[in-house]
Amino acid sequence: MELRHLEYFIAVAEERHFTRAAERMRVAQSGLSASIRTLERELGADLFIRSTRRVELTEAGRALLIEAHRTLASVDAARDAVAAVQGLLRGTVSVGTEQCLGVINLPPLLARFRRTYPGVEIRLRHGGSTHLADQVRLGRLDVAFVALPGQPPDGVTLMPLATEPMLLLCHPEHPLSARDTVDWESLRNELFVDFSSDWGARQLNDRAFTAVGLERRVPLEVNDVHTLLECVDQGLGVAVVPAPVARKPSARRLHVVTLSDPAAPRWQVSVAVPTAAPSSPARDALLRMVLPTPKPARPSVTATPGP
Structure with a gap:
């Protein structure tokens, strides 16, 4: 299984369309389709239900999508860790936030982070706190600033900022x-x-x-x-x-x-991070700008399954 096959698979799963996925990945549609067929043969399962207008994930495809995101996130973390040992900080940090949290002024924070670590690409997404926490759980966001009542979903750790x-x-x-x-x-x-x-x-x-x-x-x-x-x-x-x-x-x-x-x-406004994700130097560097703890990757508040 090649990483590019997983990247193509995620693009098709998110776009629900082979042509749009190929345009997004900047590859020929024939090449992308061939990669998906290779992945399906290797796994022994159909990943998509194809129609003339759009494609939908099969049950096997939905299961793979979660693991594909986690796999690619782990690969990125591994690359970033090697770069950090070499004295560099590069890669990507994906950040989510709900509107108008007030406790934290995110644009100046991200601007300071970019000035300090110009080799790191920042990706920002807005959404509701429930959606953002789920994106953290799935490995699609490295960190999210949320206001969740009650317990977070399983696999997500909340570190309180203010009430x-x-x-x-x-x-x-x-x-x-x-x-x-x-x-x-x-x-x-x-x-x-x-x-x-x-x-x-x-x-x-x-x-x-x-x-x-x-x-x-x-x-x-x-x-x-x-x-x-x-x-x-x-x-x-x-x-x-x-x-x-x-x-x-x-x-x-x-x-x-x-x-x-x-x-x-x-x-209560909190920082949401994946509970069991591998260490990410870029994510940890961002958290050090937000949290007083010297080891943000090991928060003291652990997640339990939500109701």
């Missing part, structure tokens, strides 16, 4: 704007604007309202912070958000209300 309160935002003319604090019962009949289900803040809110036995109506579900703030500003609903979101300049027109219930949720 922030959750706050209520409402329009200045909303009845709740006359108050500085509010309890859960006062929110029973409100319409909410919230993030999509894989965002950490949304999961935290859903758990909190369920814990106190309140049903919550969320007719407006968005996938970015600025749209959420605009919806609240237009009086379309209220929102329970992490404190960094409430501090954004675009939230200045809104009224901020403290949640007075002792059981009000708290928003």
